[in-house]
Amino acid sequence: MNFESLLIHGGIDGDSFTGAVNVPIYQTSTYRQEDIEKNNRYEYSRTGNPTREALEKLITDLENGVGGFAFSSGMAAITAIFSLFKSGDNIIIQNNLYGGTFRVLDKIFKNFNIGYRIVNTIDLQEIKNNIDNTVKAIYIETPTNPLMDITDIQKVAKIARDNNLITIVDNTFMTPYFQRPLTLGADIVLHSATKYLGGHSDLLAGLVVVNDKELKDKIKFIQNATGGVLSPFDSFLLIRGIKTLxxxxxxxxxxxxxxxxxxxxxxxxxxxxxxxxxxxxxxxxxxxxxxxxxxxxxxxxxxxxxxxxxxxxxxxxxxxxxxxxxxxxxxxxxxxxxxxxxxxxxxxxxxxxxxxxxxxxxxxxxxxxxxxxxxxxxxxxxx
Incomplete structure (x- = not known):
């Protein structure tokens, strides 16, 4: 399926139960269970909701990933990703990137002894020079916010693989319509879906897509445990926005x-x-x-x-x-x-x-x- 058609028909296309062309808004917090040892796929909407699931499958298709996750804001998505790391870990970040990303690292995760190193990621040698056994990931925006620096995702991902690091790409500015980081070797791609994916300045949302099952399981656990999930109504709005991306x-x-x-x-x-x-x-x-x-x-x-x-x-x-x-x-x-x-x-x-x-x-x-x-x-x- 061509990408323009995937935007409209990707993920879960419509509602098989009623034939509705749009996925319904399942505005519920909980679900009736068949038995004490058996549920009907869904049990509680923090853990899983059909409308949010349709969005998560859609962004997984669009980014050509293994699993996708919808959060209540872009910063909630970024916070979930940084929650993968533990005390003593360091993350390489760019010398110009969104201020909120810097703030959550500098003011929140620093309290848990998760550090960062500011690097010009255009300079591949500078990246290499800043890697030691405490560095666990390279986090990039490309283009950067606000100076529009471009980082070579494929080359950075190779450096990361050679050093057993995770490559994380904020793809908010380009969207999967213009750029698909996972196909270039990145491990995690994220979006402030508040922006181009929603497209109408009427919702807050964050999306994360990963390239392997291990990361999928970890992010799923973090999403459920910390609870910063996207609501059914905003999931519906975001699916609608993506159709015209x-x-x-x-x-x-x-x-x-x-x-x-x-x-x-x-x-x-x-x-x-x-x-x-x-x-x-x-x-x-x-x-x-x-x-x-x-x-x-x-x-x-x-x-x-x-x-x-x-x-x-x-x-x-x-x-x-x-x-x-x-x-x-x-x-x-x-x-x-x-x-x-x-x-x-x-x-x-x-x-x-x-x-x-x-x-x-x-x-x-x-x-x-x-x-x-x-x-x-x-x-x-x-x-």
């Missing part, structure tokens, strides 16, 4: 390229981070491991231009947290998505105060550009 991502991808080229042409803009530019350092890698460049752009305003004035003068584009919705969303990483990262680390990575992150929506690209143009025109410092 292909057409939405094609539009995001098209619009982002046009907007990136516009921003690059403007004198108010010092730098544009967009992996679809041929002069982007990761362009060749992304072209090899994916079939698109996504809908995310970051850019830096030149000195003399006020990012606060720029953001305030936007009318059409929504200033707020999150990304991946049908509407264009813009944020200020240094104070919003990456505020949890210490100032010195942010500055070293390039997450400066005049950096703006734009999630390009599926509206008319002409309207998006018109709004950006008006805001840029009003962004110059005045005495």
């Amino acid at each position: 292909g057409v939405r991502m094609d539009r995001h991808n098209f619009n982002a390229k046009v907007v990136a080229e516009f921003l690059k042409s403007r004198g108010e803009v010092n730098k544009v981070y967009y992996p679809g530019f041929k002069d982007h350092i990761g362009y060749n890698v992304q072209s090899k491991q994916g079939k698109g460049y996504g809908g995310m752009i970051s850019f830096v305003l030149n000195e003399g231009y006020n990012y606060k004035k720029f953001l305030k003068n936007l009318n059409f584009i929504t200033f707020g947290e999150s990304l991946g919705g049908v509407e264009s969303l813009i944020c200020h990483p240094a104070t919003m998505t990456h505020g949890a990262i210490p100032y010195e680390i942010r500055q070293k990575a390039g997450i400066v105060n005049n950096l703006i992150r734009l999630s390009v929506g599926i509206e008319s690209v002409h309207d998006i550009i018109k709004d950006l143009e008006m805001a840029l025109n009003e962004s110059k410092y005045t005495k």
Whole structure:
């Protein structure tokens, strides 16, 4: 089945009991049991729910994995993955990644003596130099949030296999429509499904897919034991969102390229981070491991231009947290998505105060550009 059809018919296609074309919302907490030693497959909705199971099977199909799991948020999914590790373990992470991921490692898991090492994962030798017998995993986003660095998943996965490490890939920005990390050698792929998979800014969800039965059993145990599961209603909404993922991502991808080229042409803009530019350092890698460049752009305003004035003068584009919705969303990483990262680390990575992150929506690209143009025109410092 082609991927576009798999989005609609993958997992559990409809309801065999009634013939409904959509999987029903099984809004129940518990299930009647036949006997003290026998149940009807389901016993309690934290452990298993038919609507959530349909979603989990769907994302497993889409990522070409062995097992999938749905959580109540992207951070709940990330927390479940980090719960695989024990005291004394270290995890290699990137020098720029989502601030919430850094925060949960630095403020929560550090209390359990699970550490991290910050590495530029574009540099494969730097990864190798940071591996010792305490390192158990390499955690990457590609593209990174917010600087759009591209990591070669296949090469990192080989380094991990050679050293008996787990490769974890946050695939939120690309989605399985553009990139499938498990087929490139990764062990675990995760999504903040709140973003592109849901696509309509109306739910919170996290998804995890693994490539072998041992990891499947471990994540299943963690999911059930800690209980951060996705509700039946949000599972239903997410299945519905995924059905249109292909057409939405094609539009995001098209619009982002046009907007990136516009921003690059403007004198108010010092730098544009967009992996679809041929002069982007990761362009060749992304072209090899994916079939698109996504809908995310970051850019830096030149000195003399006020990012606060720029953001305030936007009318059409929504200033707020999150990304991946049908509407264009813009944020200020240094104070919003990456505020949890210490100032010195942010500055070293390039997450400066005049950096703006734009999630390009599926509206008319002409309207998006018109709004950006008006805001840029009003962004110059005045005495």
